[in-house]
Amino acid sequence: MTNNIDASVPALSLKMEGFEAPATIAMSMRARVLAAEGKKVISLALGQPDFFTPKVAIDAAYQAALDGQTKYPPIDGYVSLKKAVQQKFQLENNLDYGLDEIMVANGVKQILFNALMATLDAGMDDEVVIPAPYWTSYPIMVRFLGGQPKYVVCSEDSNFTLKASDLRAVMSEKTKWFILNSPSNPTGAVWSKESLLAIAEVLRDYPKVWIFADEIYEHLVFDGQQHYSLAHLAPDLKDRILTANGASKTYAMPGWRIGYAGGPKRLIKAMLKIQSNSTSGACSVSQAAAVAALHHGTQAVEEMKQAYDRRRKMMQDAFSNMPGVTCAVPQGAFYVYPGIKGCIGKTSAGGRKIENDQDFAESLLDEQYVAVVPGSAFGLSPYLRISYAADDAVLEEACKRIATFIKQLVN
Ligand SMILES: Cc1ncc(COP(=O)(O)O)c(C=O)c1O
Structure with a gap:
């Protein structure tokens, strides 16, 4: 029963029906629960730069606060x-x-x-x-x-x-x-x-x-x-x-x-x-x-861009070499969007049938502790959105785990 038809509790507005938090946030929340249980989770679900804000910006904010x-x-x-x-x-x-x-x-x-x-x-x-x-x-x-x-x-x-x-x-x-x-x-x-x-x-x-x-x-x-x-x-x-x-x-x-x-x-x-x-x-x-x-900020932007470019190539290379996966070359932002059509219909090592990209993303998180977002959240399946705004070593480890997950899929 929703709040709107249960007259005994204060109602939420009708527009809240079907209004959900973005799937990107849902995936990272699931990852956080596993991390709290002590699992070594890698989350590539959020579109958030891993770099620190340039010091010049922080100094300016501090000075502005002091100046009133x-x-x-x-x-x-x-x-x-x-x-x-x-x-x-x-x-x-x-x-x-x-x-x-x-x-x-x-x-x-x-x-x-x-x-x-x-x-x-x-x-x-x-x-x-x-x-x-x-x-x-x-x-x-x-x-x-x-x-x-x-x-x-x-x-x-x-x-x-x-x-x-x-x-x-x-x-x-x-x-x-x-x-x-x-x-x-x-x-x-x-x-x-x-x-x-x-x-x-x-x-x-x-x-x-x-x-x-x-x-x-x-x-x-x-x-x-x-x-x-x-x-x-x-x-x-x-x-x-x-x-x-x-x-x-x-x-x-x-x-x-x-x-x-x-x-x-x-x-x-x-x-x-x-x-x-x-x-x-x-x-x-x-x-x-x-x-x-x-x-x-120009210098800081240039340095971040070089790091993203290096990671982009590494990710694209890794995904292009995974069986059942296609990976268009991303030319901007900090995401790859590999297609996983070749993995659909298979069963994971943990025994879950992969019917769609949501199943893939959920079992990848449950079995290999890597959080990515299914393409269904972005309106095109079966794909995964993977943010490479993370440290190189973390990305390498994530790719290894994803490759293992895919290798263990059985027909
Ligand atoms: C395409 C796009 N537009 C807008 C935003 C939101 O940016 P802001 O932090 O400025 O609200 C994001 C954040 O992920 C984004 O990916």
Whole structure:
């Protein structure tokens, strides 16, 4: 019985029905329980940089606190941070935004939440087109805020990037948003300039559609690939693109909760109204840290990028050599997304029948103590999402255990 029909207890809202924590968190919680039991668990389930925040950012936060930057911060962000973001957009993305077209929030998560809340109407059949596999929070937030996720599959054959013709096939009069995430969580796919131009061509035919460009992994691109901002490649669409980014991944600052966005004034203003009535401005000293990271973090980013690149090659190599596994080369972010079709239908050493990627991930955790997230959580199965934001030695050990798990599968 749910709280909503049990009149004897205080009720939760109807929108909580079917509202779940992201699977990435569920997997790490399961891993934590096993670790508490003394098992030597390796968790590659969370998308969290393993590096320390650059010292220059920590020093700036400390100094800001000493200087009294501890009052309620402005809702849209301190001018110092907004100017740093403005300069970043100009220098790194060839995008010009006025200060009134920029806002700061508690992470890209809040940017997205504000944007969807400001635009979706419950009961109006508003659709949000999301390329799959997707970051788990996109559809959850869309549904929570009254919209309908509409998926468009990006298959392994096309390196998990979106074909313009597939996008066109799902766009309709009901489409309110299109969400683009390049480089992608969970696949590491990076959209090329050509594919972005083709996508822009489709979006031009739907002038009432907002576009959310989640560029949070923009600095993590490899193999000579380049990141392009859609708003730069298609300036005629800029007045309906919200370009979102943040400090979490680039500067190893997920706990500081700083995200920001550039977009049309009208949308930013609406998002700020929501923020002013919910969380208010982002943490004051975190904003000081983000200013320092944006101005002085380049060297740290380069060092982290080199480490990620080394690990990426190691992981891709390891998975390509596992029987029954396919592994597209991820060109960005810090994830691999190996396919495990060849393992489905087999039975694990612990006696569990592997019917799908959820079974695979659960028995891998129970039997070899490695936590990964099943592709079903991201909308494309049978795959696994594995974060390589971990120490090289830890990753090597994880690959060994996964290889052992696969080797022991029987028909
Ligand atoms: C694609 C994507 N967007 C946004 C976020 C959230 O970032 P933030 O820490 O800025 O809220 C994540 C975090 O995992 C992500 O993978």
